[in-house]
Amino acid sequence: METVIDAHDVTKIYNEKKIPVHAVNGVHLHIGRGEFIALVGPSGSGKTTLLNIIGGLDYPTTGQVIINGTNITAMSSSELINFRLHNIGFVFQSYNLIPVLTARENIEFIMLLQHTGKKQRHERVLNLLREVGLEDKINSRPGELSGGQQQRVAVARALASKPQFVLADEPTANLDSKSAANLLEIMAKLNREEGMTFVFSTHDQRVIDKARRVITLVDGKITSDEKR
Amino acid sequence: MLLRIAWRNIWRHKIRSLVVILSIAVGLWAGVFMVAFSWGMYKQYMRETVETHISHLQLHHPLFEEEDREARYVLQSAPSIQAYLDTAAGVRASTTRAVTGGMISSPTTVSGVQVNGILPERENRVTGLASRIIEGGYLNDEVRNPILIGKKLAQKLKVKLKSKVVLTFQDTSGGIVAGAFRVAGIYRSKNSSLDETSVYVHAAGLQQLLGAEGAVHEVAVLLNDDNLSEPFKHSLAVRFPDADVKTWKDLSPELELVIRSFNEYMYIFVGFILLALTFGIVNTMLMAVLERVREIGMLMAIGMSRMRVFNMILLETVYLSLVGGPLGLLAGYFTIRWTGSRGIDISLFSEGLSSYGFSSIVHPELESGYYLPLALMTMLTAIVSAIYPAIRAIRLKPGEAIRKI
Ligand SMILES: Nc1ncnc2c1ncn2[C@@H]1O[C@H](COP(=O)(O)OP(=O)(O)OP(=O)(O)O)[C@@H](O)[C@H]1O
Ligand SMILES: [Mg+2]
Numbered sequence: 001m002e003t004v005i006d007a008h009d010v011t012k013i014y015n016e017k018k019i020p021v022h023a024v025n026g027v028h029l030h031i032g033r034g035e036f037i038a039l040v041g042p043s044g045s046g047k048t049t050l051l052n053i054i055g056g057l058d059y060p061t062t063g064q065v066i067i068n069g070t071n072i073t074a075m076s077s078s079e080l081i082n083f084r085l086h087n088i089g090f091v092f093q094s095y096n097l098i099p100v101l102t103a104r105e106n107i108e109f110i111m112l113l114q115h116t117g118k119k120q121r122h123e124r125v126l127n128l129l130r131e132v133g134l135e136d137k138i139n140s141r142p143g144e145l146s147g148g149q150q151q152r153v154a155v156a157r158a159l160a161s162k163p164q165f166v167l168a169d170e171p172t173a174n175l176d177s178k179s180a181a182n183l184l185e186i187m188a189k190l191n192r193e194e195g196m197t198f199v200f201s202t203h204d205q206r207v208i209d210k211a212r213r214v215i216t217l218v219d220g221k222i223t224s225d226e227k228r
Numbered sequence: 229m230l231l232r233i234a235w236r237n238i239w240r241h242k243i244r245s246l247v248v249i250l251s252i253a254v255g256l257w258a259g260v261f262m263v264a265f266s267w268g269m270y271k272q273y274m275r276e277t278v279e280t281h282i283s284h285l286q287l288h289h290p291l292f293e294e295e296d297r298e299a300r301y302v303l304q305s306a307p308s309i310q311a312y313l314d315t316a317a318g319v320r321a322s323t324t325r326a327v328t329g330g331m332i333s334s335p336t337t338v339s340g341v342q343v344n345g346i347l348p349e350r351e352n353r354v355t356g357l358a359s360r361i362i363e364g365g366y367l368n369d370e371v372r373n374p375i376l377i378g379k380k381l382a383q384k385l386k387v388k389l390k391s392k393v394v395l396t397f398q399d400t401s402g403g404i405v406a407g408a409f410r411v412a413g414i415y416r417s418k419n420s421s422l423d424e425t426s427v428y429v430h431a432a433g434l435q436q437l438l439g440a441e442g443a444v445h446e447v448a449v450l451l452n453d454d455n456l457s458e459p460f461k462h463s464l465a466v467r468f469p470d471a472d473v474k475t476w477k478d479l480s481p482e483l484e485l486v487i488r489s490f491n492e493y494m495y496i497f498v499g500f501i502l503l504a505l506t507f508g509i510v511n512t513m514l515m516a517v518l519e520r521v522r523e524i525g526m527l528m529a530i531g532m533s534r535m536r537v538f539n540m541i542l543l544e545t546v547y548l549s550l551v552g553g554p555l556g557l558l559a560g561y562f563t564i565r566w567t568g569s570r571g572i573d574i575s576l577f578s579e580g581l582s583s584y585g586f587s588s589i590v591h592p593e594l595e596s597g598y599y600l601p602l603a604l605m606t607m608l609t610a611i612v613s614a615i616y617p618a619i620r621a622i623r624l625k626p627g628e629a630i631r632k633i
Contacts (some may be wrong), residue, residue: 048631057529057627076623078534085531092529092630095522100236102498105229112229113531 001032004165004197005054010063012049012220023049024060025220031165031199036191038211039201046220047201048169054199055088055167056080060207068164085113089158089166091200096154097142103129103153104138107160114161128156132186148179152186160188165197172207184210230536234543241516245548248512251554252505253559256606259501260560261567263494264594268568270490271593274476274483280355280417282476283448284457287464290472292445297342299328299438299445300400305468306444312467313449318460320450323350326434328446330397332377332427334385341381341427343395345434354450357415357428364389364413373433374412378423382414389414395427399439407437447471498602502609509610513545513617524621525629534622541618542611549610553603559601564592 007029015019023046031037039047045061052058056072057080062074084090096124097106104125111121129135132152134145142150151171158166168187172180184207190196200207210212216224238245278284287309289301303309306324313322326345331338348367352358357376358366367374375393377385387393389411396406409429417423435443451460457475464473477484517524524537571589 052627055529057630080531081528082532084529090526090529092526095526095630098233098523098527100233100240105232109229109233110530113533113536224554226571 001034003030004033004035004068005029005031005199006066007050008064008066010050010053010060010065012046012053012058013061013133016061022220024053027063027217027220027222029054029222031197033164033197033200034191034195035197036188036210037199038208038214039199039217040203040208040214041128041217041223043203045217048092049220050217051167051169051199051201055090056084083154085161087112087164088162089163091151091154091158091166091168091171093170097150097157099142102139102141103134103145103156106142106153107157110157110161124160128160131190131198135142148175148182149226151175151179151183155183155186155190159194159196165199168212170201171204172189172202172204177204177206180204180207230540231543234540235447235547238544238547240559244512244515245422246317248509248548249552249555251508252549252606252610254503255501256498256553256556256602257563258561259498260557260594260599260602261563263497263570263591263598264560264564264592265572265590267490267594268485268493269590272589272591274486275482276418277480278302278454278476279450280357280360281419281422282479283354284451284454284476285449285460285464285473286479287447287449287468287471287473288445292471293474297327297329297445298404299326299398299440299443301445302400302440302443303445303447303471305470306447307442308470309447309464309468312343312416313447318452318456320452321350322447323347323354324431324444324445325351325446325448326431326440328397328434328438330395332381332385333394333396334387334391336386339381339384339424341395341425343397343434344426344428345431346428351428354448360400360415360417361413362416364411367428367430368412371410371412373407373409374429375409376413376415376428377411378420378426379416380420380423381425381427382411382425387411395429395437397437399437400443401439403439404550405437405439407433414530416592417488452550456547477588494598494603495601498605500532502605505606506613509545509548509613512548512618513541514620516544517541517617517621521624521629525624528622528624528628529626537622541621542614545610545614545617546607549606553606553610556606557599560594564594567591568593572617 007027010024010027011022014023027050038084039051041047049058054062060073064071067087072080075083098109101109107125107128108121111124126135129138132155134149134152137145137149145153154188172183175183187198188210191198213227215222287303289303292301295301310322310324315321324347328343330341330343332341348425360414362379367376371390385393391411392408393411394406394408396404461473461475464471465593527537569589570590573589
């Protein structure tokens with residue numbers, strides 16, 4: 001299996017000068033194309049920190065992250081922005097969408113940043129919204145959508161840029177169980193049908209059950225990594 | 229798309245944006261109006277100075293001004309100049325004067341004055357002197373050797389109508405001559421220093437005392453339009469090479485200075501208003517950035533470059549000023565139009581001003597050429613004020629910004 005993410009001995013220490021916190025502590029991780037991974041662990045175990053480092057949102061204190069053969073740890077923050085735009089899809093717990101733009105515009109926005117042509121953009125917006133089951137909400141603004149619908153638009157937006165993989169930090173934390181199940185179903189379908197790699201963190205057992213690989217973090221260390 | 233986002237972003241907080249828009253508008257409106265008000269005041273002052281005092285053009289013997297207005301520097305071509313002016317197009321009125329410096333004495337006091345020997349009819353058409361008489365008549369021949377003096381001078385000399393005064397001055401050959409005159413009228417103009425130093429007598433009488441029949445020292449020309457001043461100056465200078473032709477700007481350089489310094493003054497004044505606006509805009513945009521930390525973090529996380537984030541914040545500010553600026557300029561324009569045609573009566577506060585020759589009715593006005601620079605200055609202010617908030621926005625670290633709850 002082709003490796004997409006290769007984290008090598010990643011450590012993140014916050015507050016180095018005062019009371020150091022080892023948020024991530026010597027993590028080695030290989031993630032292959034097409035995986036569907038849940039990152040679990042108690043609160044404060046370092047899930048967000050690890051996802052941010054893998055996603056190029058933050059620098060590790062030591063160690064390296066190699067994405068598709070590129071060492072992103074060595075990049076400047078401006079280079080990272082551009083790298084993220086073209087290689088990584090993000091779904092956050094909340095504040096995913098630009099509130100003043102419609103669903104269509106939110107998805108189009110990232111393709112505009114990539115300078116995708118108009119015709120292609122429009123086709124892709126329609127396809128993606130259909131895949132997440134929101135073609136009728138194309139002209140709705142985030143404020144007019146339910147939390148679950150907003151997260152589905154966020155997933156569509158994450159895929160719009162044709163990334164190498166999608167990172168989702170607690171994407172279902174603010175959703176009721178039905179919407180959470182629905183969102184996971186959509187992500188699993190995109191994983192199955194398009195081979196998109198997903199890495200998501202969660203506390204929700206029902207969400208964990210959908211994953212095909214579960215990585216458990218405790219105190220910044222991987223304590224178990226099981227495939228199913 | 230960035231344009232669309234920025235435009236919609238400013239309407240997320242309607243009230244807050246409206247406050248900024250309104251403060252830009254009100255600030256600019258007040259600035260434009262104040263500038264137009266003072267410009268109107270100066271313009272009126274200049275117009276009055278020209279129409280009641282110096283006229284658009286004056287012609288003299290080339291040495292007359294230089295040599296302390298000595299009576300021997302007579303403008304020889306005056307009759308042909310006068311004849312030409314009487315038929316030339318664009319001339320509203322013109323007159324000749326015999327002029328000399330001298331002393332006026334009453335039984336109690338002596339004072340230095342400029343003695344103007346005038347042709348009453350013509351003089352009145354050029355400077356409207358008759359209308360400023362407040363006591364007595366206008367060089368009428370009820371008394372022998374009538375003289376017209378200013379109210380201020382009358383008080384200083386402690387003389388009344390019909391009082392006798394004596395003028396002493398040098399004649400054209402350098403001898404000292406004196407003549408007795410009777411006060412036929414007392415005038416008052418808006419320029420009280422002038423009232424103290426200018427007296428008027430019949431030209432013929434003065435010429436006789438000077439020992440120079442028909443001698444003219446000064447030709448004053450009132451034109452139909454101030455814009456003709458410069459062209460007329462040149463054509464007269466060519467036509468009458470022995471005369472020194474000056475426009476009112478040449479004669480009264482301080483007025484010219486007023487016009488030039490007005491520009492600087494206006495930009496400084498508006499600059500202060502805009503500076504005050506800067507604080508308001510910086511504050512508002514900073515709020516707009518700080519309350520959107522997570523959103524901006526998300527935008528940078530998904531790949532929006534710092535440059536674009538920066539531009540977005542800048543654009544939002546530009547939009548605010550694009551709405552507020554024209555609003556203020558438009559309000560200013562109409563206020564100026566309205567008050568300009570009616571005039572604003574400032575007589576309540578104008579006691580002090582009138583002694584400098586300012587009128588008590590002000591007609592605010594501003595040339596249209598000023599509006600564009602003002603609009604651009606406002607835009608520039610908005611952009612400058614947005615820089616700091618925009619820098620704050622791009623300094624955010626996406627990883628941390630998103631965590632903030
Ligand atoms: N900016 C920071 N400065 C200092 N310490 C931090 C910072 N961010 C996170 N931490 C600490 O790092 C550790 C890991 O935090 P992290 O947010 O990665 O955990 P998490 O597994 O995502 O937790 P949760 O399930 O609550 O989201 C925690 O102890 C946290 O307090
Ligand atoms: Mg977390």
